[in-house]
Amino acid sequence: MTASVENMLARAEVLAVERGVALTPLRRQVYELVLKAHKPIGAYDLIDAMAPQRGARVPPTTVYRALDFLVENGFVHRIESKNAFIACCDAGKPHESQFLICDECGATLEIQGRELASSLSASPPAHGFQVHHQVVELSGLCADCQRKHRDA
Numbered sequence: 001m002t003a004s005v006e007n008m009l010a011r012a013e014v015l016a017v018e019r020g021v022a023l024t025p026l027r028r029q030v031y032e033l034v035l036k037a038h039k040p041i042g043a044y045d046l047i048d049a050m051a052p053q054r055g056a057r058v059p060p061t062t063v064y065r066a067l068d069f070l071v072e073n074g075f076v077h078r079i080e081s082k083n084a085f086i087a088c089c090d091a092g093k094p095h096e097s098q099f100l101i102c103d104e105c106g107a108t109l110e111i112q113g114r115e116l117a118s119s120l121s122a123s124p125p126a127h128g129f130q131v132h133h134q135v136v137e138l139s140g141l142c143a144d145c146q147r148k149h150r151d152a
Helices: 003-019 025-037 043-054 060-072 114-122 143-151
Strands: 076-079 084-087 097-102 108-112 136-140
Touching (some): 060 084
Parallel strands (some): 097 136
8 A cells, every 4th residue: 555545544544533524444444445546436336446455345335434434524526527536636625626537548636726716606696606616527538648649
């Protein structure tokens, strides 16, 4: 396990204690797998990755409950367009994020941008609309994939 994964797991343990919530062994395992993926990972990919470690297939509802907990507590983000999950770059600190998603390799970068989120939230109330959840995902090609296309 890399130092950054270990650090993120340790940070999650501390945050869970501070918040009075349980980072159960299953939730911790799901979080660790999301951290190690380094790109969005779907629930069924997590289930497949957990089976050898647990000796049996974990029910989807169990994994989705663990993911819901991780999202609610700010440890992971749901990438709506991929129906997948990625580790938060700044777990435990309130922030607004946008995501840059490579269409070719799937690399996903979380960027923080309170200004963009505020700007997007400013207009809906004028139209009588109340925003409950905001997701900004930009798709395109990452620098590595652009380079591959240029060199091809």
